[in-house]
Amino acid sequence: MAGEKEKGKEINRRGFLKTAAIGIGATALGGLAVSGEAMAAQKKEARWHGEADVVVVGYGGAGAAAAITAHDAGKKVVILEKNEKGGGSTYMSGGFFVSPQDEQGAIDYLMYCAKAGGDKYFDVDKERISVWVKEAMKNEKWIRSLGAKDLSITVKGWFDVKGAEAAYTSWQLKPDTSGVALWQVLSDAVAKRKIEVMYNSSVVELVTQGNAPGKIEVTGVVVQKGGKSVSIKAKKGVILTCGGFDYNESMKQNFLAAYPNYSVGNPGNTGDAIKLSSKTGAALWHMTGTSATICHKFPEVPVAYPSMLKLAAGLFGSLIFVSKYGERFFDEAQGSYDVPAKAMYNYDPVKFDFANLPCWGIFDEKARTKAPAGTPVPMGKPIYKWSADNSEEIAKGWILKADSISELARKIGIEPAVLEKTVANWNRFCAEKKDPEFGRELGLVPIDSAPFYALKGYPGLWGTAGGPKINIHGEVVDAKDEPIKRLYAAGNASGFSFPHMYPLSGTAIGDCFTMGRIAGRRAAG
Ligand SMILES: Cc1cc2nc3c(=O)[nH]c(=O)nc-3n(C[C@H](O)[C@H](O)[C@H](O)COP(=O)(O)OP(=O)(O)OC[C@H]3O[C@@H](n4cnc5c(N)ncnc54)[C@H](O)[C@@H]3O)c2cc1C
Structure with missing residues (x-):
């Protein structure tokens, strides 16, 4: 409670009402600022400036799923979003979401992807993953229930796991497949339910x-908004759906x-779930994921x-990737984009x-004209574009x-004889139609039409998985796996399945959909 009293002093009720009167609070807290319920709560307990049953921190895919589910369970929900708009990395994404077709096959597949060598596994077990799979199988139906009309399966398991793929x-979605x-x-489903969303509202502390x-x-x-601190009570629980630590250099280094x-992805994802939950004694998991x-x-x-x-x-071909020493290091055409990124992790x-x-990436003139080397960002509604023939990026x-x-x-800084070899x-493998190095x-x-090109590549995060550890109910747990009361997490704030x-x-x-719904249900229950 130490922090609470101080927060109460920081903005007392009078201070809050004054803020509301000059307009900031009214916009900031929307319905919360003026609702009779909130005012009554303030009277009863001066330190709170508003309240909801379930407070959702971060408005991306997991936040939307958690909020919709808690709302549909009859609870009053407020979503707090740090940015001026919602969507996070979900909005920037390629719009794929898994909805498995067969329970046992999907469990086998996910267990395979968690293999650590021999009969050892990274932190996934059959019991936990089977609960996840059962819920994930509802994803397609759920998104249709929210209004998605046309959908289709566009990819199947990358790795060949005895048919489980x-x-x-x-x-x-179709015809626009993007995030x-x-x-x-x-967001239409959230708006239709009149779930309150507070933008430009960064949660800086758990009470x-x-x-x-x-x-x-x-x-x-405690929410930071327009230079003010505002406290919001969560009668049933707080769900952390504030993404990963993609833009926290220190966490990435650690x-x-x-x-x-x-x-x-979204620059707002700065590891806040880890920062916020630390004061509760939450355990961490999947930090390297x-x-x-x-x-x-x-x-x-x-x-x-x-x-x-x-x-x-x-x-199209006429394209390979080489290490900083000029040698190939993976099959450039295999299906998973995670494979080359992880191959870069080799220390x-x-x-x-x-x-x-x-x-x-090393390619020739034939490849240069066929496709852009980078995707637009965000994919569906680009702010940063990439020219179709790569000419602008060459310039x-x-x-x-x-x-x-x-x-x-020489331009790259690779030994010329190595890259030539x-x-x-x-080019010889192409002529012989067999790649003995990587299959x-x-x-x-072949790479044989001058001029030749090189483009530098790094591991690029679609997202991080590490965060406060959760159980299969979406409850954040401590180092003894005991749930921390009324604290939940979902999505990249605590990636469950990778x-x-x-x-x-x-x-x-x-x-995000699976654990968002599970956490939303649990918090509302
Ligand atoms: C370009 C791109 C393409 C991708 N394509 C796919 C794909 O097709 N399929 C797929 O499964 N995955 C894809 N991914 C990954 C996927 O988009 C993310 O893993 C997923 O969207 C994460 O969702 P989330 O709800 O956990 O986080 P986000 O969608 O990032 O939402 C988190 C939100 O929390 C907010 N926030 C952060 N801190 C706070 C705070 N303290 N207070 C309040 N708000 C806060 C952020 O601003 C953000 O809006 C892609 C990612 C990118 C970047």
């Missing part, structure tokens, strides 16, 4: 009572297996561009270095250009 399926369209469905381990209870949140690691891809990052643009080069390698303890980080110096492979190698080998079967087209390798496009948003 067919059970683990990911869907997209923008998916977000429209979610708690009880100090002893196992006795801590979350009673509300928790991720490679550095640097750039983000292709990410969903990632190769990205291209430039100082002029705050967000990294997801790479299209891996896709282009399989579709060389002898050199104190990541050999594959940064890596370089900016983002893509290096040379008339020969040796000259390209790598490209010559690749690549698609895009066996502790290590990312199973398939759509797993993260599928996780």
